[in-house]
Amino acid sequence: MATIPRPVRAADRSHAVVIGAGLAGLTAARALADAYERVTVLDRDTLPAEPAPRRGVPQSRQLHVLLARGAQALEELFPGFLEELLAAGATRADTQGEAHWYLDGHLLRPAHSGVISYGASRPQVEHHVRARVAALPGVTIREGTEVLGPVTTPDRGRVTGIRVRPRAKDTKDTKETEEETIPADLLVDASGRGSRAPVWLEELGYPRPRQTRVRADVVYVTRHFRREPHHIGGRSGVALVPFPGLPRGGAIVSEREDRFAVVLFGLLGEEPPADEAGMLAYAESLPGPDVAEVLRTAEPLNEPVRMRYPASARHHYEKLDRHLGGFLVTGDALCSFNPTYGQGMTAAAQQAIVLRALLARDRDTGGLPRRFFRAAAKVVDTPWLLAAGGDLRFPEAEGRRGPADGLLDRYLTRYRAAASADPVLGRTFLSVAHMLQPPTRLMSPGHVLRVLRAPRRAGGPVGAES
Ligand SMILES: Cc1cc2nc3c(=O)[nH]c(=O)nc-3n(C[C@H](O)[C@H](O)[C@H](O)COP(=O)(O)OP(=O)(O)OC[C@H]3O[C@@H](n4cnc5c(N)ncnc54)[C@H](O)[C@@H]3O)c2cc1C
Numbered sequence: 001m002a003t004i005p006r007p008v009r010a011a012d013r014s015h016a017v018v019i020g021a022g023l024a025g026l027t028a029a030r031a032l033a034d035a036y037e038r039v040t041v042l043d044r045d046t047l048p049a050e051p052a053p054r055r056g057v058p059q060s061r062q063l064h065v066l067l068a069r070g071a072q073a074l075e076e077l078f079p080g081f082l083e084e085l086l087a088a089g090a091t092r093a094d095t096q097g098e099a100h101w102y103l104d105g106h107l108l109r110p111a112h113s114g115v116i117s118y119g120a121s122r123p124q125v126e127h128h129v130r131a132r133v134a135a136l137p138g139v140t141i142r143e144g145t146e147v148l149g150p151v152t153t154p155d156r157g158r159v160t161g162i163r164v165r166p167r168a169k170d171t172k173d174t175k176e177t178e179e180e181t182i183p184a185d186l187l188v189d190a191s192g193r194g195s196r197a198p199v200w201l202e203e204l205g206y207p208r209p210r211q212t213r214v215r216a217d218v219v220y221v222t223r224h225f226r227r228e229p230h231h232i233g234g235r236s237g238v239a240l241v242p243f244p245g246l247p248r249g250g251a252i253v254s255e256r257e258d259r260f261a262v263v264l265f266g267l268l269g270e271e272p273p274a275d276e277a278g279m280l281a282y283a284e285s286l287p288g289p290d291v292a293e294v295l296r297t298a299e300p301l302n303e304p305v306r307m308r309y310p311a312s313a314r315h316h317y318e319k320l321d322r323h324l325g326g327f328l329v330t331g332d333a334l335c336s337f338n339p340t341y342g343q344g345m346t347a348a349a350q351q352a353i354v355l356r357a358l359l360a361r362d363r364d365t366g367g368l369p370r371r372f373f374r375a376a377a378k379v380v381d382t383p384w385l386l387a388a389g390g391d392l393r394f395p396e397a398e399g400r401r402g403p404a405d406g407l408l409d410r411y412l413t414r415y416r417a418a419a420s421a422d423p424v425l426g427r428t429f430l431s432v433a434h435m436l437q438p439p440t441r442l443m444s445p446g447h448v449l450r451v452l453r454a455p456r457r458a459g460g461p462v463g464a465e466s
Helices: 021-035 070-078 081-087 122-134 197-203 276-284 290-297 344-361 370-393 404-419 424-434 439-443 445-453
Strands: 016-018 038-042 090-094 097-103 116-121 139-142 147-154 159-166 180-182 185-190 211-226 237-240 248-256 259-266 305-315 327-329
Touching: 016 021, 016 159, 021 038, 021 070, 021 139, 021 185, 070 081, 070 116, 070 237, 070 344, 081 090, 081 116, 081 122, 090 248, 097 424, 122 139, 122 237, 139 259, 139 327, 147 197, 159 185, 159 370, 197 327, 197 445, 211 370, 237 290, 248 276, 248 290, 259 276, 259 290, 276 290, 276 445, 305 370, 327 370, 370 439, 404 424, 424 445, 439 445
Parallel strands: 016 038, 016 185, 038 139, 097 237, 185 327
Antiparallel strands: 090 116, 147 159, 159 180, 211 259, 211 305, 237 248, 248 259
């Protein structure tokens, strides 16, 4: 783990304000706390004292998994974090050895991989990260505060503060009269997929960042069940990945030793039902038996919850030729990914690491937006490639395809099939999916040879086999 020098504070590093106390906002606050005298994190929600879903984060009721790289990143930002999460009941598992993965309908051959992921609910992860951030010197988390927009210098060259108003507890009502301006040297927008940053910039006379979207129309239905040792052969989880011809899937994550989160999802017009009989029939249509087994035999702990996610969206702030001084955007507000790949928390934490390194390296905050957006774009490139590339395998998915995509897709289809028999291919696939290795690793000469030598019986998606 690289040791990052503690930055010297510059004169314009007195107060940084973060919009949003989700994972991206909290991890950004961690990065800022080393460089700014004071950091204030604003959120419009009332933040629960115990791990619990909340309105401002609708996905907090849905299954989440913390990828191996994300776990490492959180540990890097908050040493001791993973032990703390485990002590609070979360689980850890060797992704290939202790979970079943079905790629294109083929069961990936189970084997020890060393790719370690963590099972915890989204509220649980946020709760522990928030506790660590709240304990940092100089950091204040201010809940029930709705952000209205930035305040700038008269020439609109840089931010000087942010307009806010209180949001009454547990209602949408706001009292417009109580608007106030909080002075700030730096604003970090981590307000999630609904970020208004592009509109704010346009209103201030800046160009709006170009957006790339890949429409996958994902529908999630998550329900929790009591986990007993005999369920799914004692494994910790299951992932049934959708593929062309079967744009539906499911997953199981052990959020605790005694609790499973189970999700059914569909893409591009496929919608899992949210009633018991419908969910079971949907699970039975998947290539592996595990999800159906849990739905049939485990005790449900709550009602199923449905959520729609229309499209992955990437905002290209890095391509802008003019930046508002002192204004950054991070997390889902910068780039949000089809959730079936489980990347959002990891990408958010990685962006915070990049921000911390930039602040440590450079006292000149004038060029910070340009440098940050460039560095964050590099962080986002890999998960975007995996998620957008994965979605564009589906002919129905809307998005721009490159000339080499067809060839690559045929290779990766053979790769997935070969990985059902070759644990080395499986391990590399999972370490790429968990962002421990770059996707180019899948195309190394050694891997290409293994794929080409794999028996053809394993070729092609299950539904397409003759
Ligand atoms: C269905 C689903 C499943 C997912 N599964 C996974 C998974 O398995 N693994 C994974 O890593 N990621 C997953 N993700 C993504 C993950 O939840 C997010 O990427 C991650 O939590 C980072 O989000 P964020 O902090 O950028 O935004 P959010 O979590 O959306 O937080 C934004 C915060 O900003 C606040 N806010 C917004 N506007 C204002 C305003 N005007 N004033 C004040 N406050 C405001 C909100 O209240 C909220 O607290 C999933 C996402 C979805 C939709």
